[in-house]
Structure formats: structure tokens, C-alpha cells
Amino acid sequence: MEFIAVAFDTGGKAAVEARIKSADIAERPPVLARLMGWSPDLWAKQTPPTYLNLIDEAHIVGERYGMVNVPQGVWIDEAGHIVRPAESAGTADMVRHMNRETFEVPDAAVNRGIEIRNTYIEALRDWARNGAASRYILPPAEVRRRMRGPEEADVRAATHVRLGRHLFASGALDRAKHHFDAAVRLCPDKWHYRRQSYMLDPESIGQLNVTPGFWAAVDALGDESFYPPADFSHAQ
């Protein structure tokens, strides 16, 4: 099985390099072990990724696969067919429970996050072992039913983002922001556009967004989930 990580990052290499290279990994705060559900054994084994890491400055993969946030995962079989569409890839709603001063997360939320993550990883391992016989792959009709089919607003928003990325690369930051903001207005549910739009200033490139604007957007979700867990009910 091939793992391909795609960074939706208009800041390009400057935004993502430190996260991928070993120096940053050595500085990972231990609280991440809790947030990611890594056991002490896994934490001790952490290394830089050996899988392919790609950079998608214009978020084109997000458009083509109907993604609405990061991280999301897609399963593609040997024939190039989508067997699970874009969905949260083992990520839990930690952000909804996080203390905004200390970034600590209550035990109950951590435990729920670990459960969601492990369930997803076990499903992925099952597919790796069993391929087409895995109970976690979905029949085509179910894949289509779960897909976020594109609407006019989606393709227009993606076009704004493409132009915004071009303007960003040209140094026209204010105009780039204008087009990212337009994409957010067209597709308010696409968090990768929204989160990117907050983080275009040169001083914020590569930083995790914990600004009041981000928290306000999260709060505006109300009872909706930031990372709805992958639905494995079909496998039961």
C-alpha cells in the first residue's frame, strides 16, 4: 500500500517543511502523544515520514475529491477506483474540547479520540491485508451516496482559490486574501479554505491557527462536528 500525504498549503514548502523534517519531530510536545492517541511505544518510535509528501498550494485535491477539511483520507484501490470517499481519517473532535489557554484536553475526550483513531487504523490495516475482501471498503453506490457532490459554488470557490494562490505567489497578498475570502463565502463548510484564509500573512505561514477568529468559527458550528468520525456502520 502506498501512503500519499497532500499538504493543502498555499505557503508551499516554507509552510510545511519544518513539520515534515526531523528537527520539528524532535521538538514535538508530549501533549501530542495524548492528542494523537500514541502509546509510549509508538511515541518512542516516531520518525520523519518515509511516505510521499506532496504540496498542494491551490488545494486542487480538495476540490477533485470533495474534501471539506484537513485531515481527510481517501482509499483508492489498485485499479484506481475510490473505495472510500473523503472522510475524517481517524481524527476526533479534540478541538471542541480543548482548553484554549493551555491546549489541554479532558481525559474523556482524549479517550474518545483514541478510540476513533484506533478504529480507523484497524480498518485501514484490514484493507491493506484483505484488499477487495475487506469489509471496510464500500460498494460503489454507497461511495457515491457519501460523496460531497460538487455544486456551482464549489467549482467557483475552487477557481477563486486557484487565482488566490497565483496572486499569493506573485506577492499580491491583499488580493489573494480577497479571493480566499470569496471561496469561504461560497463554501463556508470547506474548512481547508477557511483555515487557509486565516493563515496567509507571511508571519503566520506554517503556524497552527489558534487565533480568536478560528475559535469563533469553531464555536459557530454549534452542535455540528468539526471532524465527523468515519462511518464504518456498513462494515458491521
Place this chain on the structure above:
Amino acid sequence: MAVSTILYDDHTTVGLGAELDGDHLWLTPADLQRATGWTLEPEGLCRGDACVRLDAGWQDVQGRVDLAALARHLGQPVVREDTAGAWAFGASVNTRRDQLFALEAPDFTLPDLDGKLHSLADFRGKKVFMFSWGSY
């Protein structure tokens, strides 16, 4: 008004001599081909196996082609930035919907940290777990 940059499919073409006149975006056939891959043929405008009949008003007296009119015909979203003389043309919603619902994983080509390009199609024959992330 001059338009010098066109974003079309995954390509960005600069140094064009396109001219905006009302809602027409006039390009010479050479610029049209360079920016979009569409060529002026006896059948109309063609790209790959597809040809579109040239409607009245799509060509001016200088022989230039109205790319904005073609985009409207194809249902493509068009976004412009006049301060930069740049226009972006997206895929139509039908194109994207057909691609996605066919369940054929849409291809893409992107760089890694070293700038080396990789395409999803390179991995045909293997299972692929693809996941997005962002630094933000």
C-alpha cells in the same frame, strides 16, 4: 483592458496579449492554444477529441477568439483579478461531478519538498491511502 495571465486547468500562462472588451476576452488563436489547448480548426474549436462549433460572435474581425464566450458555453466558472490582469477558468460542475461519480480517482500532479513532480497515476496497481493535511 489587457489580460496577460490565464489560469486554465492546472496551467498558468503568462505574457499573453489578451484583450477584454465588455464581456468578451479576445485571444489570438496562438495565445488561445498556448493558454488553454483549444485550437481553431475548420470544425470549430477543438481540444483532444472534443470540438465545439464556433458560434456567431465568438470571433472578431482580427480572427481572435472570445475565450469568455467559450467558457460560458462550457459552463466553466470564471474569476478575474483586474489589478493583476489575470483570469482563472475552472472546471464546470458537470465535469467535476462526472469525474467524481465515475469513482475513477481523479488524477493530479504535485511537487514534493524537493520540487519533484508526482502523479497519482504513477501508483496504479497499488492500493493508495491518500490523506490531506495542513500546517494551519
